[in-house]
Amino acid sequence: MYFWQDPQFGDRMITLMxxxxxxxxxxxxxxxxxITNIRAFAVQSLLLAGIANTVAYFNHAxxxxxxxxxxxxxxxxxxxxxxxxxxxxIEIRQEIExxxxxxxxxxxxxxxxxxxxxxxxxxxxxxxxxxxAALGHxxxxxxxxxxxIGFFMMVSRRKALTQVLALLSLENGLFLAAISLTYGMPxxxxxxxxxxxxxxxxxxxILVYRIRETFDSMDVSRLSRLxx
Amino acid sequence: MWPLRELYSAGLGAFALGIAGGIAAHFGLRSAQRISSLFxxxxxIGSLLEGAxxxxxxxxxxxxxxxxxxxxPYLTYVVxxxxxxSFFVLTLALVGAGVAVYSAGYGKHGAxxxxxxxxxxxxxxxxxxxTLVFTAGDVMFFLIAWEAMVAAAYFLVVTDHEQxxxxxxxxxxxxxxxxxxxxxxxxxxxxxxxAGSTDFRALHFTGQHLPGGFGSLAFLLLFLxxxxxAGIIPLHIWLPAAHPVAPSNISALMSGIMIKAGIYGMAxxxxxxxxxxxxxxxxxxxxxxxxxxxxxxLYALMEHDxxxxxxxxxxxxxxxxxxxxxxAMLFRSYGHPDLxxxxxxxxxxxxxxxxxxxxLLFLGAGSxxxxxxxxxxxxxxxxxxxxxxxxxxxxxxxxxISGLPPLNGFVSEWLTYQALLGGFGATTxxxxxxxxxxxxxxxxxxxxxxxxxxKAFGIAFLALPRSASAAQARETAPAMRAGMAMLALxxxxxGLGATWFLPVFDPITNxxxxxxxxxxxxxxxxxxxSAGSAASGTVSTLxxxxxxxxxxxxxxxxxxxxxxxxxSVTGPTWDCGLPGLTSENEYTATAFSKxxxxxxxxxxxxxxxxxxxxxxxxxxxxxxxxxxxxxxxFEKNVYxxxxxxxxxxxxxxxxxxxxxxxxxxxxxxxTLILLLLFxxxx
Numbered sequence: 001m002y003f004w005q006d007p008q009f010g011d012r013m014i015t016l017m018x019x020x021x022x023x024x025x026x027x028x029x030x031x032x033x034x035i036t037n038i039r040a041f042a043v044q045s046l047l048l049a050g051i052a053n054t055v056a057y058f059n060h061a062x063x064x065x066x067x068x069x070x071x072x073x074x075x076x077x078x079x080x081x082x083x084x085x086x087x088x089x090i091e092i093r094q095e096i097e098x099x100x101x102x103x104x105x106x107x108x109x110x111x112x113x114x115x116x117x118x119x120x121x122x123x124x125x126x127x128x129x130x131x132x133a134a135l136g137h138x139x140x141x142x143x144x145x146x147x148x149i150g151f152f153m154m155v156s157r158r159k160a161l162t163q164v165l166a167l168l169s170l171e172n173g174l175f176l177a178a179i180s181l182t183y184g185m186p187x188x189x190x191x192x193x194x195x196x197x198x199x200x201x202x203x204x205x206i207l208v209y210r211i212r213e214t215f216d217s218m219d220v221s222r223l224s225r226l227x228x
Numbered sequence: 229m230w231p232l233r234e235l236y237s238a239g240l241g242a243f244a245l246g247i248a249g250g251i252a253a254h255f256g257l258r259s260a261q262r263i264s265s266l267f268x269x270x271x272x273i274g275s276l277l278e279g280a281x282x283x284x285x286x287x288x289x290x291x292x293x294x295x296x297x298x299x300x301p302y303l304t305y306v307v308x309x310x311x312x313x314s315f316f317v318l319t320l321a322l323v324g325a326g327v328a329v330y331s332a333g334y335g336k337h338g339a340x341x342x343x344x345x346x347x348x349x350x351x352x353x354x355x356x357x358x359t360l361v362f363t364a365g366d367v368m369f370f371l372i373a374w375e376a377m378v379a380a381a382y383f384l385v386v387t388d389h390e391q392x393x394x395x396x397x398x399x400x401x402x403x404x405x406x407x408x409x410x411x412x413x414x415x416x417x418x419x420x421x422x423a424g425s426t427d428f429r430a431l432h433f434t435g436q437h438l439p440g441g442f443g444s445l446a447f448l449l450l451f452l453x454x455x456x457x458a459g460i461i462p463l464h465i466w467l468p469a470a471h472p473v474a475p476s477n478i479s480a481l482m483s484g485i486m487i488k489a490g491i492y493g494m495a496x497x498x499x500x501x502x503x504x505x506x507x508x509x510x511x512x513x514x515x516x517x518x519x520x521x522x523x524x525x526l527y528a529l530m531e532h533d534x535x536x537x538x539x540x541x542x543x544x545x546x547x548x549x550x551x552x553x554x555x556a557m558l559f560r561s562y563g564h565p566d567l568x569x570x571x572x573x574x575x576x577x578x579x580x581x582x583x584x585x586x587x588l589l590f591l592g593a594g595s596x597x598x599x600x601x602x603x604x605x606x607x608x609x610x611x612x613x614x615x616x617x618x619x620x621x622x623x624x625x626x627x628x629i630s631g632l633p634p635l636n637g638f639v640s641e642w643l644t645y646q647a648l649l650g651g652f653g654a655t656t657x658x659x660x661x662x663x664x665x666x667x668x669x670x671x672x673x674x675x676x677x678x679x680x681x682x683k684a685f686g687i688a689f690l691a692l693p694r695s696a697s698a699a700q701a702r703e704t705a706p707a708m709r710a711g712m713a714m715l716a717l718x719x720x721x722x723g724l725g726a727t728w729f730l731p732v733f734d735p736i737t738n739x740x741x742x743x744x745x746x747x748x749x750x751x752x753x754x755x756x757x758s759a760g761s762a763a764s765g766t767v768s769t770l771x772x773x774x775x776x777x778x779x780x781x782x783x784x785x786x787x788x789x790x791x792x793x794x795x796s797v798t799g800p801t802w803d804c805g806l807p808g809l810t811s812e813n814e815y816t817a818t819a820f821s822k823x824x825x826x827x828x829x830x831x832x833x834x835x836x837x838x839x840x841x842x843x844x845x846x847x848x849x850x851x852x853x854x855x856x857x858x859x860x861x862f863e864k865n866v867y868x869x870x871x872x873x874x875x876x877x878x879x880x881x882x883x884x885x886x887x888x889x890x891x892x893x894x895x896x897x898x899t900l901i902l903l904l905l906f907x908x909x910x
Contacts, residue, residue: 099890119904151900155893163889 010058011138017047017054018142021176022113025149025169029105032096034087037165038080041172045075048172051139055179064179067190071175074194079168079201086205087161090212100156109149116144139180146173160208164201171197232284232309233293236363239277243356246270250349265332265707267348271355272328278359279321285314286732293363302426303372306365311735312500316362316492319580322718323484323587324355330591330711331477333704334598347387347475354380354481361489367416367426371409374489378405381486384478385470394473401470404463408456412493415449418442419501428496433503443502447509450497458490460550461520462862464543468527471542472535472603476594479535483542484587491549491579498557499572499740507561507659514554514662518669521547523831525676529683529824530832530858532817533603534593537684538586541629544673545582548644549575551666555647558663560741562655567647569737569745574643576733581636581722585628588715592622595708596688599701605684605817610693614701619689621712626685628719630678634769634776636722639757641674643749646765676824683820692811723769727757818856825858833859 003009024044028037049072056064098105120141150170154163175193246267253263296305309317331351357380360373382405386398420426422442423434435443452463459467467487471479498505498513524544531537552575559568593603595618600608612619628637648670651663693699703709722729727750734744751758751766758766803809825834836856840849884895 115901115904119908122908148901151893151897155890155897 007058010054014051014054015138017051018139018176021047021051021172022142022145025146026106026109026113028165028169029109029149029153030102032102034096034162035084037096037162038083038087041165041169042076042080044169044172045071045079048176049076051176052179067175067179070190070194074198075168075172079198082201082205083161083165086208090209096162097158098156099158105152105156108152112148112152113141113145116148117141120144139176143173143177143180146170146176148173160204160211164204164208167204168197168201232281232288235277235281235284236293236307236309239274239281240356240359242270242274242277243352243359246274246352247349247356250345250347250352253345254343254349263345267345267352268328268332271331271348271352272325274352274355275321275324275328278317279325281309282314282317282321285309286311286318286735295365303368304366304427305369306427307360307363308365308428309363311739312492312495313363315576315580315732315736316488317359319488319583320355320358320362320485322580323481323583323715326584326711326715326718327477327480327484327587327591328711329714330480330594330708333707333709333711334475334477334594343387347384350380350384351478351481354384354478354486358485358489362492365428367420367428367431370428371413371416374412375409377486377489378402378409381478381482385474385482387475387478388473391473397466397469397473401466404456404466408453408463411449411453411456415446415453418446418449428500431501433501435497435502436504444506444509447497447502447505451494451513454490454493454497455516456490458487458494458546458550459520459543460516460546461523461543462866464520464524465862465867467543468531468536468539471539471590472533476535476590476597479538480587480590480594483539483590484583487542487546488579488583491546491575494550494553495572495576498553505557505561507558510554510557510561511659511662512554513550513557514666517547517550517552517554518666519547520544520550521673522669522676525673525680526824526828526831529676529680529821532605534596534605534608534684534688535590535603537605537680538589538593541589541677541680542582542586544677545578545586545629548641548670548673549578549582551575551670552578552644552647555644555651555663555666558651558655558659559647562659564654565741565743566745566748567650567654569741569743570643570650570749571647572737572740573730573733573746573749574640574647576736577643577726577730578637578640581628581640581719584715584718584722585625585635585637588621588625588712588719589629591708591712591715592618592625595704595712596622596701598704598708600695600697602695602697605687607695608688608693608698609691609695609811609814610689610698611701612689614693614698615703617703617709618712619685621709621716622689623685624716624719626681628723630681631674632678633767634723634773635719636726637719639723639726639769641670642757642765642767645670649765679824683817687815687817687820691814694811694814724773726769727755730757831861833861835859 021044024040024047028040028044031037031040049068052064052068052071056062056068100108147170150166150168150173153166154170157163157166171193178190249270250267253267293307293309294305295307298305328351331348354377357373357377361370361377364370364373382398382402385401386394388394389398416426418438419431419435422438423430425431435446437443438446456463456466467483471483474482494513521544524540524542524547528537528540528544531540552571556568556571556575559565559571595615596608596611597603599611599615599618602608624635628635631637631641645667648663648667652660655663693701730749731747733746737743737745749757755770756766756768801809803813825832834856835858837854839853840846841851841853842849886892
């Protein structure tokens with residue numbers, strides 16, 4: 001048996017890539033530069049596409065290839081390019097000014113990762129290590145961690161654009177969870193979700209632009225002035 | 229067999245044409261004014277067709293017309309005309325026809341003239357919605373029709389939306405209605421859940437089988453929910469706010485038939501959905517009835533706004549109807565179906581009668597308002613010479629609402645008395661005491677109502693005009709007079725012909741108590757009305773009318789015999805030695821109600837302020853300012869604290885709404901994490 005036919009090998013590959021995905025997520029928390037953040041997101045999406053491919057290959061589930069391809073095209077290429085153009089166009093300061101400072105953010109991210117493992121524990125125990133269906137079972141806690149940290153970034157960041165990025169990485173977490181739990185949702189749902197994300201980013205981009213036009217800043221805290 | 233289905237759907241079709249045509253004309257034609265009376269014609273045709281369908285429904289004793297699945301779960305369009313529905317549709321038809329004829333003349337005046345086509349469309353919508361409320365045979369469909377009725381009525385109330393008073397009245401109305409509908413929703417769901425169906429047929433006599441306290445809870449919720457619409461005290465505050473500001477023909481519809489939708493709902497729940505209820509339920513309804521009747525008429529006495537006065541009288545009459553219903557429930561609890569049937573007939577008959585004479589009175593008030601441009605009675609007076617027809621119709625309505633023989637109000641109030649008096653012998657314990665007290669208070673209410681209408685008619689129509697606008701008043705358009713004449717005729721016919729009308733109630737009491745009681749109340753070849761048993765009273769409105777005519781002939785005879793020999797001298801009214809009596813010397817409405825204000829001062833808590841301006845001595849004042857007002861008890865002691873409480877809580881909760889995106893995200897985030905931890909621990 002060659003190693004590329006061995007499910008054990010696939011499992012390790014997936015675990016490795018999931019670990020990188022998590023590291024990239026925490027990198028995004030720790031990074032202060034917007035462009036680097038976008039790059040990290042692109043790489044993260046690339047790895048996600050890799051995971052999807054691996055799952056599709058070892059489970060003989062051809063429709064996941066489509067999801068992987070979509071992830072690759074949309075999230076790893078199109079959206080980062082689009083976001084970089086937006087950054088160039090609205091000429092904002094490159095530095096991210098989070099509400100919570102970086103060391104504390106990293107510590108909170110670590111705590112959230114722990115929480116994710118605690119939460120996912122019952123599900124891991126239910127499937128058991130030797131199970132063939134357990135392919136990629138290590139990825140569920142990673143997915144939850146991605147989701148939580150993405151959410152935390154949305155809460156802690158000031159600028160609308162960085163919140164868009166956070167939302168996208170949060171969505172990556174959802175995608176990873178879907179892959180690791182059910183080996184991919186039906187294709188039609190995947191398509192729906194991708195379309196959703198695309199539209200959401202479009203709308204948010206327009207919103208970002210408008211906020212900047214109106215307030216001369218992207219700081220969404222200023223929106224509180226709209227309150228009656 | 230009448231073609232029920234065809235008549236019913238043709239009636240709804242006429243309303244639909246009125247709605248569609250009105251909307252089309254509003255948006256399409258610039259000269260919608262010219263065809264505005266056309267929409268009243270649709271309303272008239274629709275009312276008449278629905279009336280024919282209702283008569284057919286009463287004769288055949290109930291028929292399912294449609295049960296159309298909607299495709300949406302839990303919603304089936306069930307339309308049915310059983311005896312109870314038919315009776316209320318008949319009420320709607322009588323009132324609707326009168327109001328429609330009146331509207332043909334009224335549409336060109338007042339606030340309604342601004343958008344006459346839209347006004348016509350809404351009028352038709354209101355009639356159609358109430359028809360559907362009365363005939364819906366499914367909970368969800370009923371609630372949809374109910375909300376359509378509320379919405380249509382709201383838009384009609386705020387017809388004159390440039391006035392802040394209209395907007396406030398409309399807002400109060402819709403707020404109260406929303407709260408009422410909420411209670412109805414929960415109450416109906418409690419009833420329908422164990423029955424496993426939302427069809428009214430499936431709910432027949434199921435209420436008392438509900439587990440635990442749910443039966444009582446559903447009863448209370450439905451009673452209060454329908455009570456908001458009916459205007460029971462203390463849920464009545466929207467009535468005196470919304471009725472006066474609406475155009476008068478709409479006030480007539482609202483007071484005549486829309487608040488009866490609440491009565492219909494109660495009749496449906498008490499006597500169809502519940503086969504038996506504990507004694508306390510009947511006692512509550514009776515108590516609420518007594519309180520509403522008495523307080524309603526007392527507040528009406530203190531009003532000088534003609535339409536507000538009528539609105540308070542609606543509360544009073546709803547109270548009288550509920551006294552009948554409460555008595556019927558108590559008799560059922562104590563096992564006297566014959567007396568229960570009598571009380572139910574009394575309540576339902578009063579519903580019909582009140583619908584007719586109250587819409588008549590509101591239409592009369594509308595004519596007066598139209599002629600004098602004021603609702604304040606203190607600025608009217610002398611209208612009987614200027615608007616004799618309107619005065620006659622208003623007088624007929626006033627006699628009917630005061631419960632004076634031989635008109636229709638007398639018959640139903642008499643039946644209510646008989647039912648209440650019958651309760652003394654038939655029940656035990658506390659009810660035995662409650663019945664005579666309720667009867668006595670009903671008598672007091674009727675007497676006070678008579679006093680109130682002596683005031684209303686006397687101040688508004690008699691003596692000299694109290695203002696320039698009253699002096700210039702002119703009789704109203706023929707169509708308006710015709711509308712009032714129709715309703716006045718109904719008052720007379722239902723009074724004199726009560727014995728022929730009463731068998732109409734047979735199918736209803738048959739459905740509720742299993743006995744056809746209506747025709748038992750009639751004896752003496754249809755000339756005499758009796759309260760069922762030999763021991764109780766009998767009365768004949770026809771004989772009373774004949775006697776009245778005969779008695780009025782007596783003075784004529786006396787005059788013919790002796791009077792011509794007598795000597796008559798004409799002189800001026802004694803003016804206490806001060807020359808020149810003017811309209812300012814007339815008895816005012818405030819003065820008229822002063823004795824009652826003093827007797828019931830515990831309730832009214834009147835506030836009076838007199839300021840005299842003088843230069844030399846207080847004995848020679850230059851001017852005197854007089855101010856008198858009564859305390860709005862319920863607004864001040866119930867609704868003000870409620871409003872303050874809600875605002876206080878709202879203010880305290882408001883900091884959550886920080887307006888910061890981050891804060892909102894953080895709320896969701898923290899909730900999520902707490903939920904995750906909870907899930908892990910559990």
